[in-house]
Amino acid sequence: MAHFDDTLLGDMNARSREVFRQIVDAYVETGEPIGSRSIARRMSENLSAATIRNVMSDLEEMGLLVAPHISAGRLPSEKGLRLFVNALMEVGDLPNAERDQLTKNCEQAGYSLDQMLGEATSMLSGLSRCAGLVVAPKTDGIRLKQIEFVALSPGKVLAVLVSQNGSVENRILDVPVDLPASALTEAANYLNTRLAGKTLDDARVLITQERDRLKQELDELSATLIDAGLATWAGGIKGSSLIVKGQSQLLENIDTIEQLETVRRLFNVLEARDQMIELLDVTTDAQGVQIFIGSENKLFGGSGLSMVISPYQNAEGSIVGAIGVVGPTRINYARIIPLVDYTAKLVGRLIG
Known part of the structure; x- marks a missing residue:
């Protein structure tokens, strides 16, 4: 900034x-x-x-x-x-009604971290009349909390892996059609006993090292289920993810060709998701709300855009992501700064 x-x-x-x-x-x-x-x-x-x-x-x-x-x-x-x-600029407090609305909607968004972040981003977009965006926590080094396997139909099982940071990963596995329910229970018990509190990398190493003994302790179907479930989840790890909501907010009140061109450039910026994630990662080096105006950031150069963004923390106090809004440079900074600040603190509290 x-x-x-x-x-x-x-x-x-x-x-x-x-x-x-x-x-x-x-x-x-x-x-x-x-x-x-x-x-x-x-x-x-x-x-x-x-x-x-x-x-x-x-x-x-x-x-x-x-x-x-x-x-x-x-x-x-x-x-x-x-x-x-x-x-x-004089920055006031966020009205109590908006605080209550944000808190209520985010708390009721669902168990999945992605659901909560999506709701927070949508609310932020609606209240600010900008595009809301959030970088979800990086999955590198997350620690497992609980693993369950749920039978869906013959040959199909849902693997549900919950991390200690609140994220939930669901994957559908192909299994033998004659897989008994007891194999699901055995596999879940085995993993929850040995892997709770460990990182995904630790879990992969442990399972690989114990593979032979695993096949002796459990039947072949349970062992296959554990391997498949863990490998499937690990295959979905891609680092940070970007959630963008409310682009339609930016299309309202377009009166001139110049304004329309500004919004078109904004959409092009938002589509460059890898670059946006890199930009938002900058906020992890600082505390509190960060403000980028126009060409202060090379990604926004010449586009007439501004971004107000704040990092959020997990229960351990580590910065794990960032949430904020992006829109034309004439956004109402005095209103949006406390809105972004409160939303980031709310997300951190809910993660904790």
Whole structure:
């Protein structure tokens, strides 16, 4: 996340700060350039349009405003938005109603970690009117909690593997049609006794080392079931996964071709999932909410996009993922920052 130049703030008097604040507020509301006459009507202080034009000219020279067209009003630049976010913005608390709504929906989302993260992302998208996204915990080094095998039909068994971080992995296995129910129980008991609390890598090594003794202790069908169940789960491990919800939020209130082009570029960015995961992984190096505005990140360069993101922790206090929103640079930072912050802490608590 970029930092602003302290000298810029020192060069602004109370009048220029208020004019600048009004320009940013108008930009967040409309996304359109604003002129001196419109600013004059918004100001509590009685200033002439000419005076405001002079202030706007000074702000433009400082690099805080830009003029998209010769005769148009002014917009805050990325530099200006960064100064506003870091030094002038007032961030309030998340309303209790939204806290309760987020908590209730996430707690009721289901036992699966992916279900809970999906619901949290959808809620975040809806409340922020941006695209919500989350990086699910990496599966490297996760520890097993419980393993069960459930008969579905002749020749089909569901393997359910639950990790200590709350993730649930379900896989359907092909087994002999005459597999008895006792083999399912034996296989689950064997694994739960020996593998609970171990990582998946540890479990694979242990099973490989004990393969011969396993075949002596259990019948061949149970041994085959254990091998198949463990191998199937291990085969599904792919590291971090990215969940994106609410792209349709970004299509609302599209008034111009320029806005539509911005959203099109956003969709292209979201489709680059590997790059997005790398970007979100940056948040694991820092605590709290991180804000990326426009070209501050190379992935967003020239796209007119911003991202507000926060890491979340597991019960051991380790950062295991990140959750946040991405949208046009005119997102309502003052509202979205506490929303993202609370959601990340909620996800961490539910994982714990």
